[in-house]
Amino acid sequence: MADEQPWPRRRVTLADVAKHAGVSTALVSIVMRDAPGASPASRQRILAVAKQLGYRPDVRARSLASLKASVIGVLFGRAGRFHLELIDGLYAAAEERGWDLVLSALTTSRDEKRALASLHDFRFDALIMLGPPVAEPLLAGSVPLVVMGWHVDHPDVDIVRTSDEHGIALAVQHLVDLGHRRIAHLQGGTGLVAVARRDAYIHAMRDRGLGTEIRVVPCDGEDQLDGQRAARALLDEGSELPTAIVAFNDDIAAAAMSVLGQQGVDVPGDVSIIGFDDSVVAHSPGIDLTSIQQIPHEMARLAVDRIIARTSGDAVPDRDLVLEPELQIRSTTGPAPA
Template structure:
């Protein structure tokens, strides 16, 4: 049996580019009728009818929703579960695609969309995208975009309110020296968690101490280093709020390495409520954001767009809630 025919084979046979093949089989504007016919003739001659491209030629749909993300980590894994649940009882399949390997920095989403839109997917959900202008003809919804609201429909959690609740919880227990392990400076949700922390201190009349703020960037090594510096100080904090759960878990590990007991000597609270938060010997107190619901709402918005209807609310913010477990307690000193 010969090699399977690809879109590149069709492009060569028709004497056009791959993007022209995509546009021709998907009925896009800007392609001459003669060129479209030449592409369709090549599709037929090469026996390409069973491919996703040929299926889209007949139905103008691939029947696939794409979820584009920078990496497969706990947050995006929960998002995928939510999208999967929403897609389960529909006629659509789900494609999870990590395109950050196409080049570091901003814009990996656009490169991924240019590869996938029209030929493999009918619509896309972008998870924590660096750009908020898709530049594509297919419906696109963004979850937790770096820069916040945009010209795309977006879904995010109430990061400010969650951080306010986390810090207020620690203050209510009697803590006054409260550290904060910040997330990625380029991510708007991380900035909102920083702002919520600061607001809670201000509302309680507690002065901001810059030495109690470390930058973890959601990276293990950076988080551990910041936590070690903070917890090795003579006037160390009695509590730390970390901008995500994995950072909070890293803080607990560093505290144990330094001989500190959690929560007797140090209270720790995270943000997300990923599955790892409950798998530790000490279940983590955290701010639960509805990660699966984020994915489900984004999928529902995509379905609305695919049906040709307008979305009622372009920028959806879902509530967060405090979940108290075993890693927070009143200070012992």
């Protein structure tokens, strides 16, 4: 048998597999559906031919032919490395349960409505939203829907998120324990998650008697370029630098580290920095970032479980599932400078 072919130029059909295997299309369909009616030898031969030809099931046709829900639409946007880790977790959780994912991206020219329109072509049965973080999702109440990362008041929307309040409080307390008072926050845009983390920072500072030290530096968005701009704005203000920074996410924190380092500011000797997500960025060589840990694969598993429970008609006791994060302390935080 020749090596498996690269991605075919046109979609390989059941008829193509049947022709090359020398069997009927009906028999190939039986094997692909893992239904009874094919001998072990025929099944093995058909699967080998399908692999060689690069056959992949037609998700839309299978969804239409099935009597149960099988396709989850996923809406995601430009939100740093953490969303990529969530998507990886969603693929793993869905595959384990025999479901399929169809992704649709949000961009600067492609809003929620347009991204959902492309998902409709796949007849998706449920929706998981990683973005945009909106208070009223367009399909709330129309399909089983889980949002990941923020709170929605709609009673028909399930939520899987990490407690921003608890996570930011852990970060601020860690810095206070190290002697820091001038603690700034780099805010990642104006979305619901960014506002929630900013408010959590303000609350944590006031709770610790540091209300007069509150300093919020806005970012245009959530990626490393936005973090670089925010760090430069912090340097250009002309006022005294904070001794510590709590960033919206790891991408912004890593970018701030880079800009400060270029200007001769030592991390953590002069400024301690904490990120949020504990993504692969935090673990990268040369960064070793203290970060508030979210667990994307666990969050993804819980989101898929919620979808399956809703489509099966099972009871869901609490639609707002809030996970408590932990602070992973690494080399970017240290005692406040004298």
